[in-house]
Amino acid sequence: MLRFKVTTVGASSGFILTKEAMARLRVKKGDIVYLTEAPDGGYRITPYDPDFERQMERAEEIMGEDRDILRALAK
Template identity: 90%
Template sequence: MLTFKVTTVGASAGFILTKEAMARLKVKKGDTVYLTEAPEGGYRITPYDPDFERQMRLAEEIMHDDRDILRALAK
């Protein structure tokens, strides 16, 4: 478990990611991270956009369900 202290950043509050935390998240300076609610309660910090993931899951379902139509259209 990694711990972080909330600090002042300009007129806002934030926390600093250590090199270890950035390595674990696979992020670099300038990347965006997302704070999402975890299903079991609490919150999760992730570099993956949950809205994009949801859109991709829906697209994959459509491509699977309508694969014959898509193959015909691709010809």
Template identity: 85%
Template sequence: MLAFKVTTVGASAGFILTKEAMARLKVQKGDTVYLTEAPDGSYRLTPYDPDFERQMTLAEEIMHEDREILRALAK
């Protein structure tokens, strides 16, 4: 487990990711990370946008279900 101390960043509050934390999250300076709530009420810090992932899953399902229509439209 990694622990971080909340500190003042300008007029806001934030925390600094260590090199180890950045490596584990596979993020670099300037990347966006998301704090999401899990079903059990806990929170998760992730580099993946859960809304985008949900949209891509829906798009893949539509493309799979309607592949014949999409193939005809592509001609």
């Protein structure tokens, strides 16, 4: 478990990610991370946009269902 202290960042509050935390999250300076609710009632910090992931899952479903139509439209 990694531990972070909330600190003042300009007029806001935040915390600093250590090199180890950034390596575990696979993020670099300038990347965006998301705070999402976990099923157990806690929170999770992730570099993956859950809304985008849901959109991609739906797109894959549509592409699978309508493969013939999409293939015809691509010609």
